[in-house]
Amino acid sequence: MTAQDHESLNEHVRRYLYVFYALLFGTLVTVGASYIPFGNHAINIAVALFIACGKAFLVAAFFMHLISERKMIYGLLAFTACFFLGLMFLTLSAYGDFPRLTVTR
């Protein structure tokens, strides 16, 4: 291993540590935000999910190295994202049927 490779890996390690601190901070912010009365519970849900998406991005991009991955992996994940969005679309369309068909009080 050359000195340049070693320096490059040390740089990566520093980046991992910054991501780790950001994830810890993000967790505490998520918990803190859940106690803030935004007036509408939907806003609390949106805030929690927004922070979770940010944390998921950090894990996927840096710990899983997706920020500098090969094209094939991106293609594979694009397919997965399409199927995942399709699944969520089906869920939402089923939600449209709820009041009329299934909810009994």
Place this chain on the structure above:
Amino acid sequence: MDIPYTVEPRPDTGLYNAKVGIWLFLASEVMLFGALFSSYILLRVGAPEGYWPRGWLNVPIGTVNTLVLITSSITTVMAWASCKMNQFGRFKVFHAATLLLALTFVCIKSYEYHDKFTHYEITLRDGRIADGHLVANDPKADHVVISGRYVQDRKDLFDLEVRPAPRHHEELSIPRSQIEKMERYGPWHHTYLAIYFTLTGLHALHVIGGAIVIGFLWGPGSKLWETDPERFTNRIEISGLFWHFVDLVWIFLFPVLYLI
């Protein structure tokens, strides 16, 4: 015959085979957890107003478990970086830390499960409901003892953020002859608990499975380092990708189940 492309990348994909394999597997995992998350959404939006539980789980404990899993993610990636830097000793330390953190996560989760399985809702013949943790349930005794409270309306048990339970519970001795129904907070008690146990149980199985693989690579599997360090480093990367995915799923499970 040697398996090709375990170390060097295939010319067409630019990746070694195991990496393609793990990403295909993770793609299927996304759909598995995605299906369960969509079940959660349907159950939640389909619940009648005021009957979806809030505050049933212990947020500080869930937060600690989240921090434990995030810490295990950094130790995993540091273990891989140590292999890349030819520091086998450091790899051993970081992966041992990952294993300990995985064990801690499972222990905390078991404690949470135990807490739910000793929590009872008891409907009495006079219409009151006793809710709390079991203290004594000797089949020979004519009383059941729980540490909890009485409520008149079952709705008072659901949204603990709007109608919080008293901090100090009293010991309630309930005659068996007065009990109409007695049910613990298992998956059968409420759809919220059904999806909670399904999601967290499946996630815990992934933690245990990942820990077994990491344990193997830390112990007997680490012999490969002596003969083929590059291939061993790739194995660490693959197990690490799985572990980060497990962390990623928990990043969504925690707010969804504990906070909102």
